[in-house]
Amino acid sequence: MNNPMKKAIYTLLMALVFPFAANSQTQEAGDIYKIWTYPVVYNFDEAVSWYFDLSGTTFAETEDVYIWIWSPSEPDAGNWNNSSDFAKLTHVEGMVWRFDLTPTLYFSKTPDEIKASPGFWLRLKDKTGTKQSGVSNVPITDFSSFPSSGNPFQVYPAKFYLDQPMSILFNSNLVECFADADSVHMHAGLNNWDVKQEYQAWIPEVVQKVQLVDMGNGIYRKDLIPEEYFNTPEGYVMNTFNFLFVKNNWACTTPDYILYAPDVPIPPDPVLSFFPLKVSVNDILVITRQFNTVGQKLKYSITGGDKTITGDFAGNMDSQSAFIDLIGSFGAMNITTLSVTITDQKETVIFEGDIPLVQLD
Amino acid sequence: MRKTKLAFITLLSFLSLWYGCTKTEDGVYTPPITVYEKIPGTWKMLSMKLIDETAKSAGIKPDEIVLTDQLNFASFEITLDENAQNQPTTFTVTGECPELLPSQGYWDLDSQFPPTDGTPVKINLYSDAAKTQKTNQLSITAMPGATAEMELRLTHTSNQVAYATYLYKLFLAEEE
Numbered sequence: 001m002n003n004p005m006k007k008a009i010y011t012l013l014m015a016l017v018f019p020f021a022a023n024s025q026t027q028e029a030g031d032i033y034k035i036w037t038y039p040v041v042y043n044f045d046e047a048v049s050w051y052f053d054l055s056g057t058t059f060a061e062t063e064d065v066y067i068w069i070w071s072p073s074e075p076d077a078g079n080w081n082n083s084s085d086f087a088k089l090t091h092v093e094g095m096v097w098r099f100d101l102t103p104t105l106y107f108s109k110t111p112d113e114i115k116a117s118p119g120f121w122l123r124l125k126d127k128t129g130t131k132q133s134g135v136s137n138v139p140i141t142d143f144s145s146f147p148s149s150g151n152p153f154q155v156y157p158a159k160f161y162l163d164q165p166m167s168i169l170f171n172s173n174l175v176e177c178f179a180d181a182d183s184v185h186m187h188a189g190l191n192n193w194d195v196k197q198e199y200q201a202w203i204p205e206v207v208q209k210v211q212l213v214d215m216g217n218g219i220y221r222k223d224l225i226p227e228e229y230f231n232t233p234e235g236y237v238m239n240t241f242n243f244l245f246v247k248n249n250w251a252c253t254t255p256d257y258i259l260y261a262p263d264v265p266i267p268p269d270p271v272l273s274f275f276p277l278k279v280s281v282n283d284i285l286v287i288t289r290q291f292n293t294v295g296q297k298l299k300y301s302i303t304g305g306d307k308t309i310t311g312d313f314a315g316n317m318d319s320q321s322a323f324i325d326l327i328g329s330f331g332a333m334n335i336t337t338l339s340v341t342i343t344d345q346k347e348t349v350i351f352e353g354d355i356p357l358v359q360l361d
Numbered sequence: 362m363r364k365t366k367l368a369f370i371t372l373l374s375f376l377s378l379w380y381g382c383t384k385t386e387d388g389v390y391t392p393p394i395t396v397y398e399k400i401p402g403t404w405k406m407l408s409m410k411l412i413d414e415t416a417k418s419a420g421i422k423p424d425e426i427v428l429t430d431q432l433n434f435a436s437f438e439i440t441l442d443e444n445a446q447n448q449p450t451t452f453t454v455t456g457e458c459p460e461l462l463p464s465q466g467y468w469d470l471d472s473q474f475p476p477t478d479g480t481p482v483k484i485n486l487y488s489d490a491a492k493t494q495k496t497n498q499l500s501i502t503a504m505p506g507a508t509a510e511m512e513l514r515l516t517h518t519s520n521q522v523a524y525a526t527y528l529y530k531l532f533l534a535e536e537e
């Protein structure tokens with residue numbers, strides 16, 4: 001029998017058998033409304049919190065709630081009528097409870113064994129087993145494909161929200177200079193840096209807050225809930241999540257990365273073009289960049305021989321252009337290339353390179 | 362007698378026919394209008410375009426960009442002077458815009474009539490009065506006619522291959 005099928009049958013059996021196995025006096029309290037984890041992504045040998053929203057069930061906010069879990073193993077077996085303290089949930093607020101565990105320790109299983117199991121199948125109950133929730137399972141976010149995906153970062157879940165946990169994975173192997181990092185930190189903001197959580201390397205609490213978890217093999221992870229992490233004002237609407245990763249104390253950084261909140265249309269990638277395709281010192285050069293980010297203002301610096309000219313682009317977010325009179329600046333010079341540097345208002349280098357010159361007949 | 366009369370009338374009418382066909386009544390000889398008569402004066406900027414010939418021939422977009430409102434090209438003016446006999450003398454270029462053309466010099470046309478094969482008449486610009494040092498050549502791709510507008514093309518080539526064309530659309534501000 002293949003593995004998924006085995007899992008399916010096992011799961012079905014569990015779901016069918018256990019309700020009847022429980023005390024016949026047990027009342028059904030209703031299904032668990034919502035389950036999530038923090039972090040969203042974790043190794044099974046790491047500490048994690050499972051959150052359960054029991055809204056709509058007959059559990060009361062003041063009630064002690066216990067977990068009864070039988071897959072991947074059954075730590076509290078035989079104690080249906082008197083759940084152990086280690087199976088007790090912590091009340092968070094309202095109808096939300098939390099269960100803290102390190103899966104390998106709690107289930108006495110290796111990460112591989114847990115991975116091969118049908119998953120985390122459970123009910124929530126009161127201490128004495130007079131009341132139980134419906135059968136449910138804690139979702140596992142599979143990130144095994146990330147290291148080989150070729151992507152330097154990935155957000156989990158793909159649809160992330162201001163008030164919900166998210167994990168960003170970072171593959172430092174793909175970014176030059178991150179090898180042998182002692183620590184990796186995140187410098188981030190929302191809505192194109194409208195609100196920020198900067199990496200202030202001189203403030204110990206901030207250093208700790210923005211530090212990524214080292215998951216081994218060059219993979220790092222940042223876990224957060226945006227509204228808490230950025231301390232956003234009430235009613236804030238998140239459109240973009242802007243970030244970059246920093247090695248040690250700003251030893252080097254990744255490029256600027258951006259995540260678009262769900263339902264925010266993803267703008268096309270910027271397009272930089274030089275016009276005309278061939279140019280001499282006796283021509284007009286037009287540099288255009290389409291699809292800039294909000295508030296981005298570009299400027300150029302062009303060096304030919306021993307002369308450098310600078311200027312600003314004009315236009316808007318959609319398209320900005322610089323019209324450059326090469327004749328007035330370089331017309332008299334016998335040169336074969338121009339060195340062009342384009343930066344934005346934050347001194348981020350947009351382009352750095354040489355453009356060859358043709359000789360006018 | 363009657364027959365003779367008829368023959369005489371017939372002869373007379375043939376004679377008058379011959380006479381009428383050969384008599385020239387065109388008045389004084391007028392030479393045809395040359396391009397030199399159409400273009401003297403001061404021409405100001407209507408619009409300016411830069412055409413990327415490399416992109417155009419490769420089918421890459423964009424292949425043209427409007428320069429009219431950039432780099433003060435709107436201030437461009439060129440004056441083509443002629444003497445009393447409609448022969449070209451000097452030219453001057455003014456305006457606070459990039460110096461694609463020299464600010465002054467001498468000029469003539471490569472042909473005083475539009476060639477029958479449709480190729481444009483060209484304005485040659487020279488730095489010397491003897492017209493031996495050609496600095497630039499402008500093609501007249503739209504000749505002034507009912508409207509006093511002219512289109513000039515300044516094509517830049519490298520190794521004999523055109524890579525950029527500056528397209529001037531001008532209007533006559535002052536006639537000579």
